[in-house]
Amino acid sequence: MKSIYSLSLADWVQFIEEHGYKAYRATQIWEWLYQHHVSDVEAMTNLSKEIRQLIAENFTFNPLEIQIVQQAEDQTTKFLFKLQDQNMIETVLMYHHYGISVCVTTQIGCNIGCKFCASGLIPKQRDLEAGEIVAQVMFIQRYLDEHQPGAKVSHLVVMGIGEPFDNYDNVMQFLRIVNHDKGLAIGARHITVSTSGLAPKIRQFAREGIQVNLAVSLHAPNNEVRSYLMRINNKYPMEELFDAIYEYIDLTNRRVTFEYIMIDGVNDQVHHAEELVALLKPIAKLAYVNLIPYNPVVENPFERSPQDHIDQFFDTLMKGGINCVVRKEHGTDIEAACGQLRSQYLKRQKEAGPANNRRQRVNRRQAIKAKRQVSHS
Ligand code: SAH
Ligand code: SF4
Numbered sequence: 001m002k003s004i005y006s007l008s009l010a011d012w013v014q015f016i017e018e019h020g021y022k023a024y025r026a027t028q029i030w031e032w033l034y035q036h037h038v039s040d041v042e043a044m045t046n047l048s049k050e051i052r053q054l055i056a057e058n059f060t061f062n063p064l065e066i067q068i069v070q071q072a073e074d075q076t077t078k079f080l081f082k083l084q085d086q087n088m089i090e091t092v093l094m095y096h097h098y099g100i101s102v103c104v105t106t107q108i109g110c111n112i113g114c115k116f117c118a119s120g121l122i123p124k125q126r127d128l129e130a131g132e133i134v135a136q137v138m139f140i141q142r143y144l145d146e147h148q149p150g151a152k153v154s155h156l157v158v159m160g161i162g163e164p165f166d167n168y169d170n171v172m173q174f175l176r177i178v179n180h181d182k183g184l185a186i187g188a189r190h191i192t193v194s195t196s197g198l199a200p201k202i203r204q205f206a207r208e209g210i211q212v213n214l215a216v217s218l219h220a221p222n223n224e225v226r227s228y229l230m231r232i233n234n235k236y237p238m239e240e241l242f243d244a245i246y247e248y249i250d251l252t253n254r255r256v257t258f259e260y261i262m263i264d265g266v267n268d269q270v271h272h273a274e275e276l277v278a279l280l281k282p283i284a285k286l287a288y289v290n291l292i293p294y295n296p297v298v299e300n301p302f303e304r305s306p307q308d309h310i311d312q313f314f315d316t317l318m319k320g321g322i323n324c325v326v327r328k329e330h331g332t333d334i335e336a337a338c339g340q341l342r343s344q345y346l347k348r349q350k351e352a353g354p355a356n357n358r359r360q361r362v363n364r365r366q367a368i369k370a371k372r373q374v375s376h377s
Contacts, residue, residue, distance in 0.1 A: 001084070003131025004033065004059035005138055008177055019054055027182065029055070034183040037142050060084075063135045076331030079140065083108075083132065087125055091136040091160060093143070094330045099154030099190070100144070104136045106171055107162025112196045114217075114230045116263060118297045119161040128162070130173035137178060156186055158193040159215075165193075165201035175212055188212045194259060199236040199244035206248040214248065215257040215290070216241070220267050221275035229266070242279075249286050256283070261292045262305035262313065273313045277320030289317055289324035 007015065012026035025047065032044045041056045064081035067088065071077045077093040092103040109122035137153055144151040156178060158164045164171045175191065178184045188211035195202065196217045205214065220226035226233040233241075245256055258280070262268045280287045291314060294304040305313075310326060317324040 001060040001063075002058065003063040003129065003135050004055070004061050005063075005134035005177065006059075006129055006131025006173075008173065009180060009182060016051075021051060025051060030182060033138075034180075034185075037138065037145055039142060063132050064089075064139055066139070072331035074330060077143075078331065079136075079143075081136070081139070085126075089128070089132075089136075089161060091140060092331070093140050093153075096155070100151060101155035101157055102137050102140050102153050103157045103160050104133050104174075105160035105162055106133060106158060106164045106167050106174075110162050111166065112163045112230070112232050114196065114219075114232075116219075116229060116261060116294065116297065116300060116302050118299070121297075121299055124162070124166075127167040127170055130170045130177065133170065133174040134177050137184065141184070153184070153186065155190040156192070158191070163196050163198070165195045165198040165205070168201055168204070172208065172210075175210060179210070179212070192257065196230060196232050197236055197241045198232070199240045202241075202244040202248050206251040211254070213257065214254070215259055216245065218258040218276075219261050221272050221279055225267050225272070229263075238279075246283070249283060253286070255286045255288055257288045257290055259290045259292055261294045262310050263294045264303040264305045264309065266302065268305040268309040268313055270312055270316055273316035274320070277317060277322055280322050281320070284321050284323075287322060289322055291324060291326045293326070293329060295329075 009026060009030050012029055013023045016026045016029070017023055028046055029044065032038045036043070038044060039061045041052045041061070044052060044055070047055075063084055065083075066079060067082050068080040069077060070080075075095045079091045079093070081089050081091065083089060087108045089105040089108060091105060094101045094103065105128065107127050108125040110117070110119045111124040113120040113123075137156065141153050144153065158171065171193065175188075175193070178186050179188050179191065192213040192215050193205075194215040194217060202214070202216075217230070218226070219229050220233075223233060223238050226238060236244075248254070249256065260267070260276070276289070280289070291310060293310060294302060296302065296304060314324060314326060
């Protein structure tokens with residue numbers, strides 16, 4: 001059944017009018033969903049029984065079934081969900097000094113196949129629908145309502161499993177739903193979409209007229225290293241990628257964040273940093289580099305850069321006039337790297353079966369508790 005979070009407000013108006021009801025009913029439904037966070041149609045008390053029945057027959061409030069909840073020492077919390085077709089996805093809740101963010105998944109697996117990434121180990125099974133992406137945020141908002149009344153998801157990062165620009169239309173629909181001022185109203189400037197560099201989609205995104213932030217996973221200062229790490233670079237080499245980024249900047253005058261994971265001996269030498277300075281110099285005013293200490297994935301050979309490499313790299317960029325920051329890590333003690341919880345879960349299940357794994361049993365108990373609390377809120 002379709003997720004109740006699939007429809008924009010305009011889609012709701014159309015749906016409700018098609019069934020012979022007045023348009024303002026759509027706004028009421030929308031308010032129940034995004035202002036009151038209800039998880040049951042019967043809670044929509046100002047709607048007639050007929051409209052409630054119509055909703056119940058066509059939509060589900062729970063397209064996600066919680067499997068595991070894991071909380072790290074820094075409170076970062078990971079949620080593993082089962083979708084209606086039994087596929088697994090993961091979503092992360094993070095606490096920052098500036099607010100609370102959620103990292104959403106956009107695809108089941110990922111076809112981009114970056115060498116360093118746990119998500120890329122599993123080929124894409126399918127794209128998530130907009131309503132399945134919104135549902136991740138709503139589930140976590142309800143989890144907060146239950147555990148920390150008054151706390152609100154204030155920021156979103158589209159950096160979970162999948163390549164958002166390979167699921168472009170659904171991701172745009174998701175962005176418009178969560179950003180809508182009568183809905184969750186998460187400010188566009190508080191939302192960041194990260195892409196591995198699909199150049200034509202960056203050009204399209206530049207024309208959307210939406211103020212959402214763009215992050216590009218660069219990870220290398222030249223084609224040689226980038227193609228080694230990210231085979232997408234063969235399709236859209238750096239010349240083409242940067243043409244698209246220049247166009248994005250021309251059209252939007254918005255800052256672009258460049259993500260750069262620090263992998264020992266591969267892309268973390270001072271000469272790499274110098275090359276990066278030269279590459280970003282022409283757009284230095286609007287470029288911002290995020291250095292990310294690599295989160296090791298058991299299935300691949302890479303190691304995290306030692307701290308002195310990270311420090312030297314950072315200093316070289318700063319001296320070269322490129323704004324940069326070393327990303328604070330979240331939840332490293334709970335396999336928080338992109339796609340890791342899911343891939344480890346699937347692996348453990350294959351090896352031992354869930355009943356043999358104590359940690360999973362504990363997690364399952366937590367999940368059941370969370371499910372009880374959240375779905376009845
Ligand atoms: N597909 C998109 C968004 C999801 S990945 C993209 O690639 O941009 C989000 C970020 O996490 C990307 O910058 C990605 O390169 C990075 N990432 C993936 N695996 C990682 C790991 N093991 N350690 C640190 N960062 C990782
Ligand atoms: Fe896909 Fe992003 Fe992982 Fe690359 S880094 S495999 S694009 S999720």
